[in-house]
Amino acid sequence: MTVEPWETDRRIDRFLTDRLEGFTRTAIARLIKSGNVLLDGGEIPPSHPTKAGEEYVILPIQPEETEIAAEDIPLDIVYEDEDIVVINKKAGMVVHPAKGNYTGTLVNALLHHCRNLSGIGGKIRPGIVHRLDKDTSGLIVVAKNDRAHNSLSGQIMSHDMGREYLAVARGGLLEEKGIIDKPIGRHPKYRKKMSTRSKKPKEAATEYETLESFEEATLLKVTLQTGRTHQIRVHLSSINHPLLGDAVYGKKTSSLIKRPALHAVRLKLVHPSTEEKMEFSAPEPEDFRNLLKALRRKAES
Numbered sequence: 001m002t003v004e005p006w007e008t009d010r011r012i013d014r015f016l017t018d019r020l021e022g023f024t025r026t027a028i029a030r031l032i033k034s035g036n037v038l039l040d041g042g043e044i045p046p047s048h049p050t051k052a053g054e055e056y057v058i059l060p061i062q063p064e065e066t067e068i069a070a071e072d073i074p075l076d077i078v079y080e081d082e083d084i085v086v087i088n089k090k091a092g093m094v095v096h097p098a099k100g101n102y103t104g105t106l107v108n109a110l111l112h113h114c115r116n117l118s119g120i121g122g123k124i125r126p127g128i129v130h131r132l133d134k135d136t137s138g139l140i141v142v143a144k145n146d147r148a149h150n151s152l153s154g155q156i157m158s159h160d161m162g163r164e165y166l167a168v169a170r171g172g173l174l175e176e177k178g179i180i181d182k183p184i185g186r187h188p189k190y191r192k193k194m195s196t197r198s199k200k201p202k203e204a205a206t207e208y209e210t211l212e213s214f215e216e217a218t219l220l221k222v223t224l225q226t227g228r229t230h231q232i233r234v235h236l237s238s239i240n241h242p243l244l245g246d247a248v249y250g251k252k253t254s255s256l257i258k259r260p261a262l263h264a265v266r267l268k269l270v271h272p273s274t275e276e277k278m279e280f281s282a283p284e285p286e287d288f289r290n291l292l293k294a295l296r297r298k299a300e301s
Contacts, residue, residue: 005052012037012048012056018202020153027125031058058150068097073109078280083148083272084141085114085127088282091137091259096125110142117142118149129153130163130227137285138165138264143272151272156227162268165222166211166284167232168261168291169241170250173210173218180206180235184228193248194230196238204228206235214295217244233260244291257291 007015013032017025035043036059044056076088087106089095094105110117110127117127127142129152143149155161185198205225212219218241222232233249236242242250246260254261267280284292 001056001058003050003052003054003056008050008052010050011046012044012050013046015050016056019157035059068111069103069108070111071103071108072112073104075106075109075113076282077113078139078282079278083144084152085110085144086139086141086267086280089132089137089140089264091135091285091287094134095131095140096128106140106142114142114144116144118144118146130156131229132264133230133233133260133262135259136262136264137282137288139267139280139282140264141267141269148272152269155269159225160270162266162279163224163227163264164266164268165224165232166263166265166288167208167220167222167236168244168257168288168295169218169220169236170244170254171216171218171241172213173208173220173239173241176210178208179225180208180239182235182238184231184234194228194234196234202226202228204231204235206232208236212292214299216298217295219292219295232262256294257287259287261288261291263288 001019003015013025013028016028016037017023020028029046031037032044032046037044038057038059039054076090077085078088079086089106094101096107097105107126107128119126127144129141129143129149132138132140141152143152152161182196182204183201184194184196184204185201187193187195188197188199203226207223207225209221210218211221224231230249233243233246237249243260243262244254245257247253263284265282265284269278270276271278
């Protein structure tokens with residue numbers, strides 16, 4: 001991983017937190033303190049300042065012993081081989097254990113299904129390269145080994161991994177196509193929420209395209225250029241078109257769907273071993289299809 005000129009003079013832990021998608025600063029600090037981030041073959045402290053042209057090597061680490069239990073939970077597996085597994089996650093499933101959700105997660109199910117998962121994510125998030133919100137349905141790719149994890153993380157950072165969503169936003173958008181380019185970070189007041197008004201935001205960009213317009217909503221194709229927490233929800237809300245069903249970032253809930261109307265419909269990646277370009281798709285779940293049917297009926301009446 002090479003430091004670009006504009007990334008110079010930053011603490012290494014902050015630099016890696018921004019560069020490695022899906023890693024918290026705590027997880028990055030763990031990597032550094034365990035000696036798994038090297039510069040010129042030697043270990044570095046968390047306070048090390050970056051310099052343009054420096055190349056860091058991130059070594060694989062073994063998964064820690066964990067009390068996270070393997071659970072026999074059915075998974076909708078779209079594709080699987082020795083390196084990766086692509087899953088069509090159902091809405092309502094949390095991706096990895098966290099406070100209040102230590103069972104019933106995708107990780108619990110994966111620990112039962114897979115013999116091996118990459119250890120880079122640590123004991124709580126083995127194999128997890130990127131995330132979907134609990135109530136977002138659709139495609140997620142999981143790494144079975146550290147080499148695959150590093151490859152997929154690199155594809156996310158370089159924007160070579162394509163992540164496409166279907167979203168139903170409240171109201172009619174002004175443009176058929178557009179890019180929402182607004183940095184995102186923790187909400188200055190409500191710490192469980194994200195916001196474009198954060199005091200410490202990170203770069204975030206979301207492309208959207210109108211697929212179908214209804215009387216009170218719009219079906220969008222949304223493509224991520226970055227992968228910030230709640231990015232699509234926050235960005236659409238910031239232009240006054242929150243997702244239908246989003247009680248957190250919308251002004252009110254919808255009677256037509258009981259969750260944010262967001263589905264990860266398509267995933268494009270380069271296979272970590274074969275370097276084959278791969279594309280996967282997942283049909284809309286029943287509640288999403290029913291929402292579209294209801295909106296179409298209302299528009300025709």
